[in-house]
Amino acid sequence: MESGDAAGALATVDEYLETQGGTESGLALKARVLVKLGQPAEALRLIERVGAASVPEMRAYAQASLMLQRWTSALPVLEHLVKLEPADGDLLHELSACRARLGRYDESIAAAVQFSKLPGNEARGFTLIGLLERDRGNNQKCAEAWSRVLELRPDAKDLQVSAAEFFQEYGKALLLTGDASKAESALVRGVSAGESAAALAWLGKAQQQLGRRQDSERTWLRAVELEPLNAMAAEGLAELLxxxxxxxxxxARLQPLEEQPGLRSSTGFLLQRLYGLLNQPEKSAEWKQRTEKLRRAEEALVHMEQVIVSSPGTMWGRVYQAWYLAEQDNRDQARELLSPFVKEGAEPFIMKLWAALRDGTPLPGPEEGPLDVF
Known part of the structure; x- marks a missing residue:
């Protein structure tokens, strides 16, 4: 297995097990090989049968759990392994990512900082810090971390993300912190590294904020060529018209978005205004109601995120983590997180979420949760 021939290693282990019987050490070795071959479910079955006594076996268990998105299973093992091997970059990276998946961003960033201090990992460490700060909505710290990345890797190559994605997200963070000029420069580099509708939409936004309407219009037109239903570009073009x-x-720019999943309240508001300006009061009133509902859902989602980031270990922090996991189609982990809070007299949102997880039905909307849980 050390040579990289996992398939050959599996054949050797199977031959050994056939002749010597299913020894615990042999089955544990087979589990490690199966992880290398991308068969985490069978690997976990074997490890749970024979146990994980050594560091390589514990690593295999953690990696298989991560591959299956079993974050709560992987986390305690990764935390134990990092105590044993605090200078192992792969372990720190995995621990940071696992904590983030469970909404534990402060602890996740602490692991990322530790990772960034290891020799040869500084650029990747600051990339990870920036990704985590972005995910928890701290655009200023994201931009600061990625500015450090560019000092170390001016071309943004050999990172966890492509250069195109790095410059797109860096430019977006700069724009959201009010630095449209630097944002434009970063986004231009992102588009040069790999043109995408998302990067073009944000570039058009930066150009708009810099007062260059013709440039923003050209950029947004190119974005909708690549992705006709890109909401940001369509909204920008509609506002110019x-x-x-x-x-x-x-x-006409916005109507194709009307029934799209993930419709934004900003799109709804423009549709409400346009139907009013075109003397269609009934449609305008309909869109006013829809926009208010969309806005409530967006505000509730922001509230959920704030609770997860600020209070991940509280009941509501864990309930909202369960909702997010279910939203990502990871219902097994969602059930595991939610189950301690399912009891007689539980909050209606908890019971609705549990019923959806149990029955495979649509999840309750974020706006159905309480807004006063701090």
């Missing part, structure tokens, strides 16, 4: 009093043209 509204400024020219071309309300029908603006509506």
């Amino acid at each position: 509204m400024q020219r009093q071309d309300f029908a043209g603006a509506l």
Whole structure:
């Protein structure tokens, strides 16, 4: 297995098990090989049968759990392994990612900082810190971390993300912290590294904030060429058409988005205004109601994220983590997190979420949760 021939190693182990019987050490070795071959479910079955006594066996268990998105199973093993081997970069990276999946961002960033201090891992460490700060909504710290990355790797190569994605997300963070000029420079580099509708949409936004409407229009038109249903670009183009009093043209830009999943309240608000300007009061009233509902859901989602980030170990922090895991189609982990809070007299949101997980039905919307849980 050390040579990289996992398939050959599996054949050797199977031959050994056939001649010597299913010894615990042989089965544990087979589990390690199965992880290398990308068969985590069978690997976990074997490890749970014979136990994980050595560091390599514990690593195999943790890696298989991560591959199956069993974050709560992987976490205590990774934390134990890092205590044993605190200078192992792979372990620290895995621990950081696992903690983040469970909403434990402070602890996740602590592991990422430790990772960044290991020789040869500084650039990747600051990349990881930036990703984590981005995910918890701290754009200023994200931009600071990635500025450090560029000091170390000016081309943003050989990181956990592609150069195109790095510059797109760096530019986005800069724009959201109010630095449109630096954001434009980063986003231009992102588009040069790999053109995408998302990067172009944010680039158009930066150009708009810099007062360059013609540039933003050209950029957004290219974005919708690549992705006709890109909401940010469509909204930007619609607003430009509204400024020219071309309300029908603006509506035509937005109508394809009306029934799309993930519709944004900002799109709904523009549709409400446009139907009003085009003397369609009933449609305008309908969109006013839809927009208010979308806004409530967005505000509730932000509230959920704040609870997870600020209070991950509380009941509601864990309940909302369960909702997010279920939203990502990881219902087994969601059930595991939620089950301690399912009891008589539990909050209605908890019981609705549990019923959805049990029955395979749609999840309750975030707006159905309480807004006063701090």
